Amino acid sequence: MSSKVLHAIYTDDDLLMQAVKQTREARYHIEEVYTPFPVHGLDKAMGLAPTRLAITSFLYGLVGLTVAATMMNFIMIEDWPQNIGGKPSFSFIENLPAFVPIMFELTVFFAAHLMVITFYMRSKLWPFKEAENPDVRTTDDHFLMEVDVANHDVETMSKFLGDTGAIEIKLIHK
Structure with missing residues:
Protein backbone atom coordinates (compact mmCIF):
# COMPACT_ATOMS: atom_id res chain seq x y z
CA MET A 1 0.00 0.00 0.00
CA SER A 2 1.47 3.33 -0.99
CA SER A 3 1.27 6.21 1.41
CA LYS A 4 0.69 9.83 0.56
CA VAL A 5 2.57 12.78 2.03
CA LEU A 6 2.46 16.50 1.51
CA HIS A 7 5.71 18.37 0.95
CA ALA A 8 5.45 21.91 2.28
CA ILE A 9 8.39 24.17 1.38
CA TYR A 10 9.39 27.17 3.49
CA THR A 11 12.05 29.84 2.96
CA ASP A 12 12.73 30.83 6.58
CA ASP A 13 13.73 28.74 9.59
CA ASP A 14 11.61 30.80 12.03
CA LEU A 15 8.61 30.33 9.76
CA LEU A 16 9.35 26.59 9.65
CA MET A 17 9.51 26.38 13.46
CA GLN A 18 6.16 28.14 13.77
CA ALA A 19 4.66 25.88 11.08
CA VAL A 20 5.91 22.75 12.87
CA LYS A 21 4.30 23.92 16.11
CA GLN A 22 1.02 24.73 14.37
CA THR A 23 1.02 21.41 12.51
CA ARG A 24 1.53 19.47 15.74
CA GLU A 25 -1.22 21.48 17.45
CA ALA A 26 -3.56 20.56 14.57
CA ARG A 27 -2.70 16.88 15.25
CA TYR A 28 -1.11 16.21 11.85
CA HIS A 29 1.78 13.73 11.80
CA ILE A 30 5.09 15.18 10.59
CA GLU A 31 7.11 12.45 8.91
CA GLU A 32 10.38 14.38 8.44
CA VAL A 33 11.81 17.88 8.12
CA TYR A 34 14.68 18.61 5.72
CA THR A 35 16.81 21.69 6.39
CA PRO A 36 20.02 23.09 4.86
CA PHE A 37 21.48 23.67 8.34
CA PRO A 38 20.65 22.57 11.90
CA VAL A 39 17.64 24.42 13.31
CA HIS A 40 18.00 24.57 17.08
CA GLY A 41 14.89 23.50 18.95
CA LEU A 42 13.36 21.75 15.94
CA ASP A 43 13.63 18.33 17.57
CA LYS A 44 11.64 19.51 20.60
CA ALA A 45 9.09 21.27 18.40
CA MET A 46 8.61 18.02 16.42
CA GLY A 47 8.21 16.04 19.66
CA LEU A 48 11.20 13.76 19.03
CA ALA A 49 12.53 11.75 21.96
CA PRO A 50 15.90 12.86 23.34
CA THR A 51 18.91 10.99 22.02
CA ARG A 52 20.67 8.31 24.03
CA LYS A 124 21.50 4.32 8.16
CA LEU A 125 24.36 6.07 6.37
CA TRP A 126 26.01 3.18 4.59
CA PRO A 127 28.86 3.58 2.11
CA PHE A 128 27.59 4.29 -1.42
CA LYS A 129 24.05 4.90 -0.18
CA GLU A 130 21.92 7.06 -2.44
CA ALA A 131 20.69 10.34 -1.01
CA GLU A 132 17.12 10.40 0.27
CA ASN A 133 16.67 14.14 -0.08
CA PRO A 134 13.27 14.74 -1.73
CA ASP A 135 14.07 18.25 -2.97
CA VAL A 136 17.53 19.49 -3.91
CA ARG A 137 16.67 23.04 -2.75
CA THR A 138 16.80 21.88 0.88
CA THR A 139 20.58 21.65 0.59
CA ASP A 140 20.78 25.34 -0.30
CA ASP A 141 18.17 27.72 1.15
CA HIS A 142 14.76 26.03 1.49
CA PHE A 143 13.14 23.99 4.26
CA LEU A 144 10.82 21.06 3.60
CA MET A 145 8.26 19.61 6.00
CA GLU A 146 6.89 16.20 5.04
CA VAL A 147 3.41 15.66 6.52
CA ASP A 148 1.58 12.34 6.40
CA VAL A 149 -1.85 12.61 4.75
CA ALA A 150 -3.13 9.35 6.33
CA ASN A 151 -6.91 9.74 6.82
CA HIS A 152 -7.10 13.49 6.30
CA ASP A 153 -8.54 15.54 3.47
CA VAL A 154 -5.74 16.68 1.14
CA GLU A 155 -7.44 19.98 0.28
CA THR A 156 -7.93 20.90 3.94
CA MET A 157 -4.34 20.00 4.77
CA SER A 158 -3.01 21.94 1.79
CA LYS A 159 -4.97 25.03 2.83
CA PHE A 160 -3.74 24.64 6.40
CA LEU A 161 -0.09 24.33 5.31
CA GLY A 162 -0.50 27.30 2.99
CA ASP A 163 -1.79 29.31 5.93
CA THR A 164 1.32 28.39 7.93
CA GLY A 165 3.49 30.15 5.34
CA ALA A 166 4.44 27.38 2.90
CA ILE A 167 5.41 28.79 -0.48
CA GLU A 168 4.90 25.47 -2.28
CA ILE A 169 2.85 22.37 -1.45
CA LYS A 170 3.03 19.08 -3.36
CA LEU A 171 1.21 15.78 -2.92
CA ILE A 172 3.68 12.89 -3.16
CA HIS A 173 2.89 9.17 -3.46
CA LYS A 174 5.55 7.09 -1.74
Missing part, protein backbone atom coordinates in the same frame (compact mmCIF):
# COMPACT_ATOMS: atom_id res chain seq x y z
CA LEU A 53 23.97 8.67 22.17
CA ALA A 54 25.66 10.33 25.18
CA ILE A 55 24.96 7.25 27.32
CA THR A 56 26.35 5.06 24.56
CA SER A 57 29.47 7.23 24.35
CA PHE A 58 30.04 6.87 28.10
CA LEU A 59 29.71 3.08 27.85
CA TYR A 60 32.14 2.99 24.92
CA GLY A 61 34.60 5.03 27.00
CA LEU A 62 34.30 2.49 29.82
CA VAL A 63 35.04 -0.29 27.33
CA GLY A 64 38.16 1.60 26.21
CA LEU A 65 39.29 2.14 29.81
CA THR A 66 38.79 -1.57 30.57
CA VAL A 67 40.70 -2.63 27.46
CA ALA A 68 43.55 -0.24 28.33
CA ALA A 69 43.84 -1.42 31.93
CA THR A 70 43.61 -5.09 30.96
CA MET A 71 46.12 -4.69 28.13
CA MET A 72 48.70 -2.83 30.23
CA ASN A 73 48.35 -5.21 33.17
CA PHE A 74 48.91 -8.21 30.92
CA ILE A 75 51.73 -6.70 28.85
CA MET A 76 53.70 -4.80 31.51
CA ILE A 77 53.01 -6.80 34.68
CA GLU A 78 52.12 -10.43 33.92
CA ASP A 79 53.57 -11.38 30.52
CA TRP A 80 56.87 -9.53 30.25
CA PRO A 81 57.68 -7.33 33.25
CA GLN A 82 60.61 -5.01 32.60
CA ASN A 83 62.41 -2.45 34.69
CA ILE A 84 62.08 0.64 32.48
CA GLY A 85 63.68 3.81 33.82
CA GLY A 86 64.00 2.35 37.31
CA LYS A 87 60.24 1.82 37.70
CA PRO A 88 59.38 -1.45 39.42
CA SER A 89 57.05 -3.86 37.65
CA PHE A 90 55.70 -5.68 40.67
CA SER A 91 52.07 -4.54 40.53
CA PHE A 92 49.61 -2.56 38.46
CA ILE A 93 48.98 -0.07 41.28
CA GLU A 94 52.68 0.84 41.60
CA ASN A 95 52.81 1.68 37.88
CA LEU A 96 49.41 3.39 37.69
CA PRO A 97 50.80 6.96 37.29
CA ALA A 98 52.71 5.86 34.17
CA PHE A 99 49.60 4.12 32.80
CA VAL A 100 47.18 7.07 33.17
CA PRO A 101 48.00 8.73 29.80
CA ILE A 102 47.53 5.45 27.93
CA MET A 103 44.24 4.76 29.71
CA PHE A 104 43.00 8.27 28.89
CA GLU A 105 43.96 7.98 25.22
CA LEU A 106 42.34 4.58 24.75
CA THR A 107 39.18 5.76 26.53
CA VAL A 108 38.87 8.68 24.08
CA PHE A 109 39.86 6.49 21.11
CA PHE A 110 37.21 3.84 21.80
CA ALA A 111 34.49 6.39 22.59
CA ALA A 112 35.16 8.44 19.45
CA HIS A 113 35.51 5.61 16.95
CA LEU A 114 32.64 3.49 18.25
CA MET A 115 30.40 6.58 18.38
CA VAL A 116 31.07 7.30 14.71
CA ILE A 117 30.18 3.71 13.82
CA THR A 118 27.05 3.86 16.01
CA PHE A 119 25.99 7.18 14.46
CA TYR A 120 26.33 5.82 10.93
CA MET A 121 24.42 2.65 11.78
CA ARG A 122 21.66 4.57 13.62
CA SER A 123 21.34 7.08 10.78
